[in-house]
Amino acid sequence: MTLGRRGFTLVELLVVVAVLATIAGVVIVSTGDARERAATDLARSEMLALKKAILQFRADTGAMPAGGVADLLANPGIPAWDLDRRRGWRGPYITRETAAPVVLDPWGRPYRVLDLLDPGLARIESDGPNGVDDPDGGPGDDDLRLFVLR
Numbered sequence: 272m273t274l275g276r277r278g279f280t281l282v283e284l285l286v287v288v289a290v291l292a293t294i295a296g297v298v299i300v301s302t303g304d305a306r307e308r309a310a311t312d313l314a315r316s317e318m319l320a321l322k323k324a325i326l327q328f329r330a331d332t333g334a335m336p337a338g339g340v341a342d343l344l345a346n347p348g349i350p351a352w353d354l355d356r357r358r359g360w361r362g363p364y365i366t367r368e369t370a371a372p373v374v375l376d377p378w379g380r381p382y383r384v385l386d387l388l389d390p391g392l393a394r395i396e397s398d399g400p401n402g403v404d405d406p407d408g409g410p411g412d413d414d415l416r417l418f419v420l421r
């Protein structure tokens with residue numbers, strides 16, 4: 272019995288399936304990469320907004336927000352803006368997203384504001400895509416960092 276040319280042979284079908292699976296894999300991987308890149312870009316721009324908020328807080332009050340993000344959202348007890356003295360708290364410096372005094376990164380974890388009282392080290396960090404606070408420069412470190420004063 273011959274199969275004739277009425278259809279595909281099993282080998283031809285397997286080749287087609289393998290090619291389609293390869294194409295699907297490439298598409299899925301590149302879509303995932305694009306999504307992660309977009310999330311990382313969003314995190315960087317949010318961190319830049321946090322940096323600007325911190326610098327505006329400092330320009331207004333003459334001090335760094337020692338309480339971190341919470342001080343940007345609600346007055347930590349600094350006298351309100353005084354036109355005569357040209358000094359005081361006139362926030363909120365960032366938009367509140369949740370009831371908690373935090374700003375969440377694109378992966379749903381709070382940005383961390385660190386070492387704000389040390390001009391050389393003051394920085395904003397996101398745990399990055401892996402959701403873990405990695406040691407700086409350690410294996411698999413994907414944290415995002417933005418220094419505030421340099």
Ligand SMILES: [Ca+2]
Binds near residue numbers: 403413
């Ligand atoms: Ca990380």
Ligand SMILES: [Ca+2]
Binds near residue numbers: 396404405406414
């Ligand atoms: Ca870290």
